Amino acid sequence: MDAPRTHTATRSPLQLAARITGIVFLLVGVLGFIPGITSNVDQLALAGHQSDAMLLGIFEVSILHNIVHLLFGIAGLAMSRTWTGARNFLIGGGIVYLLFWLYGLMVPHDSSANFVPFNTADNWLHLFLGLGMVGLGLALSRRHAATSRY
Structure with a gap:
């Protein structure tokens, strides 16, 4: 009998990132829903700047904000399965977060347009x-492109 083969998929540094x-x-x-890690969880709103819940006492969060993080996490895990997906996730997701940063700079924090919500700490983090x-995404994909040409 042949010994069972084990398949170990090697992930590129880009996929790992x-x-x-x-x-x-x-x-x-997940942490955005846990009392103690997120202060004022009892005041966690669905969306909007009225949510007084603060992740780590610094970042304003809402249910929508936490769901955005969860969806980005699921996308990252799913897209990391391929090299192209991983590159698209990191670069595309990074661009989305840069757009969040710009949005957070342009929208007043007490405005109804601040529906996710973002505060100053969130803006810096998003940047x-x-x-x-x-x-x-760019640095790790350049290495792959350079080695795959030869």
Whole structure:
């Protein structure tokens, strides 16, 4: 009898980065619902700037905000299964977060247009997260493109 074969899929650094990013998004989405990690969970609103729940006491969150994190996490895990998907997740998701940053800068925090909601800490996080995701996507995909030409 032949010994059973085990298949170990090797993920590229790009896929690994997308997978880890997805896991972090999932974790943040779940933590946004946990009392103690999120203060004022009893005041967690569906959406809007009226939500007084604060993840880690810093980032304003709502049910919608947490769901966005969960959906990004699911997308990251699903898209990390392929090299192209991982690249698209990191670069495309990073661009989305840069758009969130711009939106957060333009919309007053006490406005009904601030429906996710975002506060100043969220805006800074979105800037760094967007730059980091795009940077990872570009840097890690360049290495693959350079080695796959030969």
